[in-house]
Amino acid sequence: MAHERVTIEETDVEQRNQHLERYRFACTHARDRDVLDMACGEGFGSHMLAGSGSRRVTGVDISEGAISKARDKYRLENLWFRVGDAQAMVFREKRFDLIISFETIEHLAQPGKHLTAVSRMLKTDGFYICSTPVRLSGSLNDKPKNPFHFREWNLPEFKGLLNEYFQKIDVFGQSFYFKENPIPFNRTFMKIICKLVFRKELSTLFSEKVLPFPELPQFFNCLPQFQVAVCTAPISM
DSSP, rough: OOOOOOTTTTSSSSHHHHHOOOHHHTTTTTTTTTEEEOOOOTTTHHHHTTTTTTTTEEESSOOHHHHHHHHHHOTTTTTEEOOOOTTOOSSTOEEEEEEEEEEGGGOOHHHHHHHHHHHHEEEEEEEEEEEEEESSSSSSSSSOOTTTOOOOHHHHHHHHHTTTEEEEEEEEEEEEEOOOSSSSSSHHHHHHHHHHOHHHHHHTTOOSSSEEEOOGGGOEEEEEEEEEEEEEEEOOO
């Protein structure tokens, strides 16, 4: 797995805030649950989850250096870190109530191995929350512009992939924006119309928070930069 690591100190503000908002969203599902944070990096998200009322949080990353930094920096009684591969069964079956993996799956050469491991380690009534960028053009066989990514999915493709491993999937968006169309100044007009007619929906656009898709007419062609999926009812593998 190629590395594109988010750190509190070094990552640019927008990317860091987007990552923090994903973890804040996950924290709303974490209270009184045993949580696995796969590809946890240097552990700031695992630390957030542990501080949100989780029963126990385990952060796992393939990088020994990242895990070493996480152990040094973040210490809570209900927080553990260990080295492990996001494409492997790191723990026994049906071990966790909640598994998190943000901006991970696009880095994996074999995403099916990751999803198989997740579905097996998750309890039957557990949650899997993941995020990935939204692919705008091309196909799954096209190499993404980001050199660290093996592949990216558009919205239907990603939900289709997850449907192979989970029976119920709810997809949220992050950093919504208006996609361009051939009409001159179309995005400026769409913003003006939203300010006048769809003020509530406008508040969900351009936000770093993880939110439901805004209910706007099809003309607005609103897309998120990132898709965040909450998956339940794992299919037995």
